[in-house]
Amino acid sequence: MKLKSKLVISFCIIMFVPILLAFLVIAAFFKVQWQMIAQNIEVMPDMRMLFLEIVSSVILVLFLTAAMLMVWIYQSMVTPIRKLQSAAENIKEGNLDFSIDVDGAEQDEMNELCVTFEEMRRRLKENAEEKIRTEKESRDLVSNIAHDLKTPITAVKGYAEGIIDGVANTPEKIDKYVRTIYSKANEMDTLINELTLYSKIDTNKIPYNFAKINVEQYFADCIEEIGVDLETRGIGLAYYNYTERDVVIIADPEQLRRVVNNIVGNSVKYMNKANGFINVRIKDVGDFIQVEIEDNGRGIPQKDLPYIFDRFYRGDVSRNSATGGSGIGLSIVKKIIEDHGGKIWATSKEGTGTIMYFVIRKYQEVPNE
Numbered sequence: 361m362k363l364k365s366k367l368v369i370s371f372c373i374i375m376f377v378p379i380l381l382a383f384l385v386i387a388a389f390f391k392v393q394w395q396m397i398a399q400n401i402e403v404m405p406d407m408r409m410l411f412l413e414i415v416s417s418v419i420l421v422l423f424l425t426a427a428m429l430m431v432w433i434y435q436s437m438v439t440p441i442r443k444l445q446s447a448a449e450n451i452k453e454g455n456l457d458f459s460i461d462v463d464g465a466e467q468d469e470m471n472e473l474c475v476t477f478e479e480m481r482r483r484l485k486e487n488a489e490e491k492i493r494t495e496k497e498s499r500d501l502v503s504n505i506a507h508d509l510k511t512p513i514t515a516v517k518g519y520a521e522g523i524i525d526g527v528a529n530t531p532e533k534i535d536k537y538v539r540t541i542y543s544k545a546n547e548m549d550t551l552i553n554e555l556t557l558y559s560k561i562d563t564n565k566i567p568y569n570f571a572k573i574n575v576e577q578y579f580a581d582c583i584e585e586i587g588v589d590l591e592t593r594g595i596g597l598a599y600y601n602y603t604e605r606d607v608v609i610i611a612d613p614e615q616l617r618r619v620v621n622n623i624v625g626n627s628v629k630y631m632n633k634a635n636g637f638i639n640v641r642i643k644d645v646g647d648f649i650q651v652e653i654e655d656n657g658r659g660i661p662q663k664d665l666p667y668i669f670d671r672f673y674r675g676d677v678s679r680n681s682a683t684g685g686s687g688i689g690l691s692i693v694k695k696i697i698e699d700h701g702g703k704i705w706a707t708s709k710e711g712t713g714t715i716m717y718f719v720i721r722k723y724q725e726v727p728n729e
């Protein structure tokens with residue numbers, strides 16, 4: 361019952377009970393007096409006693425009524441206040457692992473306050489958990505970046521020392537060392553670019569330059585570029601385009617390249633076979649084009665598959681520590697594909713290989729009437 365209703369009921373009872381009792385006493389008094397006058401009798405001492413008893417009973421009834429009303433209102437206020445007080449105490453101590461049990465049958469303001477307080481506690485708990493998770497992610501990111509940067513930096517130092525100390529004593533050797541230093545510097549540059557992009561993803565500030573892209577031409581160029589790199593690593597590459605020649609998509613060419621490079625980069629990174637190969641297929645699936653990138657690498661365990669697109673998720677960390685990486689590659693890829701209105705998913709078999717799929721909507725010319 362609402363507090364207002366309780367107060368109105370109490371007010372009515374406090375007002376009407378004395379009036380009713382007074383009315384009964386006066387009525388009784390007049391009745392007795394009228395009988396005595398009618399019978400011409402004097403007021404007897406017994407009668408005085410009787411009136412005294414009636415008056416004291418009335419006072420007792422009033423007292424009991426007032427006390428009961430007080431207990432009723434006090435109870436309905438104090439129980440929830442105590443709950444709230446202990447909840448506030450818990451929150452002050454930083455403990456959010458409790459719950460305020462709310463009496464579902466009661467519908468008063470105090471109960472509503474308890475419900476709101478419980479909701480506030482739940483949200484505070486969620487925020488606290490989210491904060492712990494983000495802090496852990498940031499810590500992991502810092503240690504992963506340190507790991508990722510350390511590998512190329514060690515190589516750069518080693519090769520530079522080789523040149524300084526004269527270990528590279530022929531022009532060919534010097535050339536090889538300088539080229540390695542250059543490629544390691546490029547690796548670091550890519551990593552730093554990825555991190556910059558990652559911070560932009562967080563604030564939704566990726567600068568997209570959307571353009572009409574011819575699918576056949578774009579992917580042919582892309583594959584040619586990748587092919588050179590894969591050849592040096594001894595990984596085979598096959599490319600099949602099943603779309604019509606004039607299919608066009610609206611996409612940011614630079615970001616789409618980042619997507620392909622990232623997926624192929626993973627295929628290379630997690631390749632565990634001597635005769636590694638990567639198959640790229642472009643298919644026409646109605647309103648979309650579907651890109652499939654298949655590798656015969658080590659595959660992804662079923663338990664990891666649902667999470668690989670999550671930020672900072674890295675499959676079996678102990679196995680992956682050798683490969684380096686922060687677990688942000690595929691989360692960036694997913695964000696880019698979704699910003700293009702597409703979808704990305706993967707299938708994989710541990711030990712056999714992985715297929716990454718993504719779809720991007722085709723551009724369709726609106727015909728002029």
Ligand SMILES: Nc1ncnc2c1ncn2[C@@H]1O[C@H](COP(=O)(O)OP(=O)(O)OP(=O)(O)O)[C@@H](O)[C@H]1O
Pocket residue numbers: 626627629630655657658659660668669673674675676680684685686687688689690691714
């Ligand atoms: N082609 C693949 N073969 C096997 N495992 C893969 C493949 N692609 C992704 N994975 C798994 O998915 C996880 C997440 O990939 P993601 O690209 O997001 O991170 P990463 O490669 O570990 O680090 P980063 O890309 O940031 O350098 C990887 O750690 C790996 O376990």
Ligand SMILES: [Mg+2]
Pocket residue numbers: 622625626685689690
């Ligand atoms: Mg990766």
